[in-house]
Amino acid sequence: MNFDNDCFYCVKDHRLTDIMIKICDLEASTLYLFKEQTYRGRCLVAYKEHKSELFDLSDDERNAFMKDVARVAKAMSEAFGAYKINYGAYADKMTHLHYHIVPKYEGGPGFGGTFEMMPEPKVLLSEAEYEELIRRVKEKL
Numbered sequence: 766m767n768f769d770n771d772c773f774y775c776v777k778d779h780r781l782t783d784i785m786i787k788i789c790d791l792e793a794s795t796l797y798l799f800k801e802q803t804y805r806g807r808c809l810v811a812y813k814e815h816k817s818e819l820f821d822l823s824d825d826e827r828n829a830f831m832k833d834v835a836r837v838a839k840a841m842s843e844a845f846g847a848y849k850i851n852y853g854a855y856a857d858k859m860t861h862l863h864y865h866i867v868p869k870y871e872g873g874p875g876f877g878g879t880f881e882m883m884p885e886p887k888v889l890l891s892e893a894e895y896e897e898l899i900r901r902v903k904e905k906l
Contacts, residue, residue: 767815774811774861785809788899789906793829796837798899803874803884804867806845806898810834812862819862834864840905841868851880 773780774795785797788808799807812822812830819827838850847868854864867880875881890898 769815769861772815772859772861774859774863775815786895786899788902791833791836791906793826794833796833796902798895798902800889800895801884801887802890802898803888804869804880805873806841806847806868806902807880808837808841808866808902810837810864810866815860816862817856817860821862830862834866836906837866837902840902841866843905844901846870848876853880853882855882 769775781797784801785799788796788798790796790813791810794810794812797809797811799809801807810830810833816822816826819830822830834852838852841847842850845868848871849869851867851869852864853867854862856863865880865882869876869880874884
């Protein structure tokens, strides 16, 4: 199994838990909810092993990972009534393969454009509100 001691998706230390909450493990990945919730329901799907690019995966690995991405996007769309789901795979410095899954809402933040990775001011929720978002996603997975 590939592992990188400098990668917070591999190590799963405070660098990860400070910004995300684990929702669950999927077939080929782990699903996280971002604590910053400007885009209500924003999640991230991280490949279970340390891989950098889609082309680093075998066909079966890639198909399983993209199946997870599609499954999460559908669950989020159903759970939150998003107008559109945006996908982001940005990794210039963070080389662990992952996808941002970002629900967009007509008239909501960033609608009609690219979502902001680190919006200001941050929209942070209570523990109960995070738990409710997680419950809604899990219910639709």
